[in-house]
Amino acid sequence: MQVLKGVSFELGEGEVKVVFGPSGSGKSTLLRCINMLSPPDKGEVYLRGQNIKAPEVNINEMRARIGMVFQHFNLFAHLKAIDNVSIGLRRVKGFPKEEAREKALEVLDSVKMDEWADRYPAELSGGQQQRVGIARALAMDPDVILFDEPTSALDPELIGEVLQVMLDLAKSGTTMIVVTHEMGFAKAVASEMIFLGEGVIIERGTPEHFFISPKSERVQNFLQQLDVLYGSHEKLLK
């Protein structure tokens, strides 16, 4: 089955790309193609000019440069928050134990989770778990971070804290591709938005374009639905 057709875009340093669209439109698959969790049968992905599907490329090294934040967090259940963040540094980047720990604490601090460093994932709220998930990706100093619906598994009252962290990241120049229906977030920081439907790009443009004059009726209806279902959470974003 072909999930994505002719989807092509470029992402510059420090840009935030927001991908949205109905479920089953291939948003998650798009992200999973980029870091090869689901390798595409056709098509190419370039990271800083390097084709990551090229045979001489070590995919693990590439993945270390592409962070990923999951909808269901996927924190390592047997590890404390701090070890979730430091394990990539230790096992992939070869940091010594102490250095990895120090760096992990710094990153946890940046998502305001340093106080929870010694808790296991199951002892944290969804919002806290997702902040650790973001810290785990951040710690690797990736070139780009992929966010796969990072707030859609969260209770409404926990969404704000995660969006705030993502907003701070975006503003500090982190390159991100975000699959989300949080239009407030998109409005605030997206450099471009892409509306996917049935695996093709239906419409793309700046937030202004989408929120003032979207071309297709489909996008208009979808945005209306989103507003009804989720609200825009603009008040959550300072």
Next chain:
Amino acid sequence: MSDTPTLSEIIFNIIGRGLYHTLLLTALGLLIGFILGISLALMRLYGAKELAWFSSGYEKLFRGIPLIVLIYVFAFGLPDILWYIDPLELRLGSVVLALSLRSAAYQSQIFRGAILSVNPGQMEAARALGMKGSQAVRHVVMPQALRLAVPSWSNEYSVVIKDSSFASAIGIIEMTQAAYFVSVNFRELWALTYLVLAVLYFLFTYPVTRIFGERQSKKLKKLGMGGG
């Protein structure tokens, strides 16, 4: 033993003469079964097709043979090949071999189930960080699978310690054989002797399955590991 023994003498007789071999056979059977069982589980899940077939065939074979048959095969067969080894050691070795080869088949199933019940998202998150498949298995999947396996593994312990009693069939003096000697020497005490034996086995199994089975299950649930 000429005077009729008291209850405590029966207990100490069974423990004193038999406990060492019961625990030795159990420990070796479980340990070797553990090493083989994990290897078989990894072969089945991550190995090449041929290794997976071997593992699957091994499980079917050793789950289909009664333990006592394995013990007889090794106890009667090994001396022909290893005639220069001390007969008692060879008999112990036969039981260890039988216990561990059979336990490996069951432990392989335990570990395979445990690995499969680790949430697939854990493997994905590890790969997304840039870990190699082997690193992800070693640092993320296995640590969780081993914890998830503890309840079933404690059950396997209780099976192996009880089945070490089959060693009595080839004359190894473990707890059951020690009790048998008491019961034939003092026929009027046979019921009491076997009651003592049964209680001893129970005391060696129940607390272990209780602590590592039920308590571990609760703890794992609290940590949110496994399917549910």
